[in-house]
Amino acid sequence: MNAPAAQSVSPAPQQGGRPSPPALRFDNVTLGYDRHPAVHHLHLDIAPGSLTAIVGPNGAGKSTLLKAAAGLIRPLDGVIQRGVPARRIAYLPQAAALDNSFPLTVYDLVAMGLWERCGLFGRIGQRHAPRIAEALRAVGLTGLERRPIGALSGGQLQRALFARLLLQDAALILLDEPFNALDAATVADLTALIHRWRDEGRTVLAALHDLELVRASFPQTLLLARELIACGPTDVVLTDANLARARRMSEAPDPHAAPCVRAA
Numbered sequence: 001m002n003a004p005a006a007q008s009v010s011p012a013p014q015q016g017g018r019p020s021p022p023a024l025r026f027d028n029v030t031l032g033y034d035r036h037p038a039v040h041h042l043h044l045d046i047a048p049g050s051l052t053a054i055v056g057p058n059g060a061g062k063s064t065l066l067k068a069a070a071g072l073i074r075p076l077d078g079v080i081q082r083g084v085p086a087r088r089i090a091y092l093p094q095a096a097a098l099d100n101s102f103p104l105t106v107y108d109l110v111a112m113g114l115w116e117r118c119g120l121f122g123r124i125g126q127r128h129a130p131r132i133a134e135a136l137r138a139v140g141l142t143g144l145e146r147r148p149i150g151a152l153s154g155g156q157l158q159r160a161l162f163a164r165l166l167l168q169d170a171a172l173i174l175l176d177e178p179f180n181a182l183d184a185a186t187v188a189d190l191t192a193l194i195h196r197w198r199d200e201g202r203t204v205l206a207a208l209h210d211l212e213l214v215r216a217s218f219p220q221t222l223l224l225a226r227e228l229i230a231c232g233p234t235d236v237v238l239t240d241a242n243l244a245r246a247r248r249m250s251e252a253p254d255p256h257a258a259p260c261v262r263a264a
């Protein structure tokens with residue numbers, strides 16, 4: 001039997017008459033932990049320059065997919081192809097996964113976005129100060145440069161992390177629930193930054209729970225429930241039928257929950 005064709009979240013843009021290669025390709029990819037699959041048999045292309053929401057019930061595999069895209073976990077089966085080098089991929093984990101007790105100021109945290117370009121042992125000095133100041137201004141944190149990150153509110157910390165992303169100059173940006181527990185003003189400001197990245201031709205994938213926000217601000221959607229339910233234009237994907245199917249899939253016992261033999 002032939003493998004199913006990869007589904008695309010948006011048509012591939014043309015490059016001199018030829019379609020450009022996907023920013024990410026999942027070729028029959030199964031992901032999981034300790035050989036127990038969490039997401040099965042993904043066939044998926046993410047077009048360069050696309051802005052895609054990943055939605056699905058709790059435990060659907062959204063974070064797992066993002067971690068795999070970032071190269072933090074390896075597929076149990078199948079192949080992930082990345083159209084951009086690892087150094088141009090930025091990954092922002094869920095806020096709960098971040099340790100903000102580290103003794104770091106807002107300025108230092110944001111300046112870390114320049115490490116890739118300066119090299120780990122390169123000096124981030126006065127000549128970089130205007131760019132760091134500009135990133136802080138863009139997220140509305142001017143004046144908080146010297147504050148320890150442990151003394152920031154959740155929304156301020158997320159703004160600082162977005163400022164760090166601004167300096168990273170990533171071609172592929174992976175955001176895991178970036179708006180969790182943030183107020184409407186912060187969500188609106190950070191959504192505007194995400195749109196700016198899209199306008200600059202960067203590829204953005206974000207795991208989100210707020211379907212209203214997804215409908216308003218994310219042109220493409222990938223609906224997961226331990227497997228791919230649908231992907232494509234948001235209004236085509238987020239139908240009552242697809243959402244009901246995703247709920248059923250997440251409530252049903254997982255027939256594939258045994259160790260993945262093929263991955264052994």
Ligand SMILES: Nc1ncnc2c1ncn2[C@@H]1O[C@H](COP(=O)(O)OP(=O)(O)OP(=O)(O)O)[C@@H](O)[C@H]1O
Nearest residue numbers: 033034038056057058059060061062063064065207
């Ligand atoms: N480190 C881990 N070790 C073992 N199992 C894990 C690990 N992380 C996630 N899982 C399991 O993988 C499955 C998918 O989890 P994942 O966190 O990717 O889902 P999610 O869609 O991001 O969920 P949520 O919306 O609750 O954040 C779940 O069954 C989860 O329990």
